[in-house]
Amino acid sequence: MRSNSETAISPVERRVQLGLKILVTALLLLWLLVQVYPIVFLFTTSLKSDPEILSAPFSLPFPPQFDNYLAVIEGGRTNQSILVYFTNSVIVTAGTLVLLIAVSALAGYALARGKFPGSTATQQLFLLALAVPVHVLLIPIYFFFGQLGLRNNLLGMILLYTTLGLPFTTILLRSYFLSFPRELEEAARIDGCGRFGVFWRVVLPISRGALASMAIINIGWVWSELFFGLTLLDRTGVRTLPLAIAAYKPASMAQQTAVGELFAIMGLTVLPMLLFYFLFQKQIRKGMTAGAIK
Amino acid sequence: MSGIIRRAAGYSLAALMAASLAALPAGAADATHLRMTVLGGPGAGDGTVGAIKAWNAAHPELQVDLELQSDELNWQATAPTTMFAASDGPDLSWWWCSPSFQYKDMIAAGLLAPLDDIYPTASYPEGTNQYFTEPDGHKYGVNTDVVWTPYIYYNKKIFADLGLEPPKTWDDLYNIATKVRAAGYQPMVTLYDYGMVNHLPDGLMMRSWSKEQYMAMLHNWSPKSTDAERQYKWTDPDSVRIFQTLKDIATKGLAADGFAGIIDDEVAKSMFTSGKAAMYQTGSWGGAGMLDQKQFDVGFFYYPPINKESYGSVGSWVPNCFIAFNRPNLDAAKKVIAFLSSRDGALAYGKASGLTIGRTDVDAATLSGFLKPMVAQMAADVGTMGAPPLFESAVPPDVLNALKRTAGQVLTGVLTPEQAGEAMQQAYEDARKQ
């Protein structure tokens, strides 16, 4: 700490401070505009026709047109309704979160409590896995999944995403379980509970908050994963939403354009995440903080 | 809270089970179902949809489930090694039977079934039959249509307002660009990854090289090429001029502002159809698509020649084809292809796509019954101007990728035309070593 003996503030300094305050406020408001307007723009654009989008990007959609949404839901251009992509995304995301949290809670608990031969090595394995960039896995996974029949298979994506999320989630849960009071567990042990019984009946129910944090940390990347989706899902019926965005060029070289439809797909992809944020903003910010600091 | 979690877990488990069920093959129905893939959209996509509809209506016992693919460049590049080679791949597909799209590799790997026994040889011109005959004597693909590349479509209204005529020379075209810009429009738009770095150089080759050089350059990347073919090089003045013209297109303002960032055809197309850009470059594969504009009439012109002795203005592309894969359903797939390549099947395809089906058993009168006048005009031009095969349909992927990369570097000013010539010559030398 710096020891500062000045106590009186001169009028010049006061003016400088006022100026600074105004500047900071102006910059913050500008950043607010920059942060929020593109999201507003996304939705207003999705409610306009293509000619309007191209001629007047800033105009508001009055009256709003839901044609873009209807068109992508009907799916005439791609032979596939966007709802199919949507459902696939929901299945993959929900399945991954459940499996991921179940598997990492088990492993994280064992690593926090278990002193068994190989436990140090196992922990090293998770740290090691954290440093593996997913790109290295892409090509072998691609051919390996083909052999296993897991290409174009949502279960395959769930298993893969679970694996990708495992190292980080397990390590976080391990450090959570380390701080978990042992007394409760020991009491249950005395009452005759087995290790799994303690875990299932005592530890898990109290850890709901931590498990929810893990879901929060992982939901974003699973919902938007593109790299593996692009290579592993090439049948139209199993594709997820990010693929619809990356590859929505339905009527390439036709007389019609589909800018508005692309925005409608983007809107449908964003909406669940925004809704999720509006509903659980405090928990989300807390969960992300826990994830990063721990 | 725990209730919520338990319920969520329950739903997710149900979802998991649904997912694994979805992974199982469709339940046994009465009809045999074949899986077929095609690039969606106008042209080939519409044509295949039309022809398959006709088949499915007449054959309830053998239904074809058509899967439309959306990302053309990605599908083109990845499908052979991924989708087609996979154990769950389709039974048949529409494809580009060209070495640059791994057609030869698929044959060598035994993925494709020979179609000789159903091949209606007499229905195609001799050139097409030759194109589809492999060194082993078999034919593995059936031609679906013939398209020509590339052209520039223009907005007749803008041209008329500014008193402009389709250009005779490149300088005319640059002048048009200047005037169009002065009037507040963008000049020429096209998908960068495709139109700019692939079709443009392809079109310029036949306008810069002599016939002899053109034919030699299409083949002398090959280890089997002769010394006579190899006397022509990418470093020749006629070759460097191709890159010089590309450079001019970028620097003399013909290409739209930010053209190198247009990696989505929707952007290029929407600028043309909304009247913000005066010209759009593509080929005839869109069928009737580009020609139907509500707000203005569309015209087209070929690029001007850049060398008086050049080979021609119209190149043709015959590789569009149907292929069948060596899978358990092969016999059924062949039945479908036999229909698709019959006169009836081809007409269904032609009517739905508006593309020229290059067949000897369909006369001009029948064709003109469903072709837009402009497409018919393009078809007629081929007769007078000649239709050499396109570079893209003759070279392997490595060489095509080298051309795209080099053209991109010239267009963005990374390489000079001379350096580009050397880079391409190097790519040829590398290909000869393989």
Add this chain to the structure above:
Amino acid sequence: MTTHEDTREDGAAIARAEGQPRRWSLWLRDNYHWYLFIAPAVLLLLAFMGFPLYRSLELSLFQWKGLLPRKWAGLHNFEQLFADGYFWSALSHTIVFAIAATVGTVGLGFLLAVAISRRVPLHSLYRFAFYLPVMLPMTVVAALWARIYEPNFGLLNTALKAIGLGALAQPWLGSLDLSLPAIIAVVIWQYAGFPMIVLLAAIEGVPEELHQAATLDGASELDRMRYLIVPMIWPVLVSISVIQIIFSLKVFDIVWVMTKGGPAESSSVLGTYLYRRAFEQQEYGYASAVAVAMFAVIFTVTYLYYRLSKVDAVEF
């Protein structure tokens, strides 16, 4: 940051357990359930991470086009890699991307966190709104900004022209010099809110007495930031920066959707370069060599992080 004691205790316990040889049956009875606990995770990691990793290393020693049999190539792919200018430019773009995105997100996030912690007017709105873009899927952000950057009717150039700054209008993603910076700007736009929230929590953990002392001392805001806040939250600042670097080194989605690495490779990063070489050019062996090089880079950075930041190594 609460578990140092526990961890040390664990270490001692493990040492005890490993130091005392026991009979097999007794050992199994005591420990089998732990193996069942970790079995699903370890099996998944070995099957879908360990095995593919091994295959990637193996494949990098071959030439393979995907359809025809592969050919042994020894270290040829790596020789080619070291001589490949496109690889080096992709690597340098990746490093530039990682550093710029980290400095941008953490720097901006820090300033925003300080401002919000000082309870500026509307601070709770800022706290809510500045995290909003973090929630958006990256593919959507990329596709959205590709439209905003579109030079002719995109939002950015239209806005610049409307406020008389038309001279600043640029062909953003179509320019060799601007494509990478334009993408980095989008990443900062999207992710500044993440370090902001994390740092805000850390700043709010600074005891109120210290703030009051600083106020009594008449410290300016700058002094407060420099001599009070930064030293107090330094470990968190380091930790979040490294997380951002590691995350940024793996970039793929945003570049793929916005430019595919173009124009003329000016924005290509290791992720997109690998994808192109593998799936567009069917050079699976060579692309595996790129993957291995990428692995080496990211693994080194991550490993250094754990070695150098002892606090967090214990923490995990």
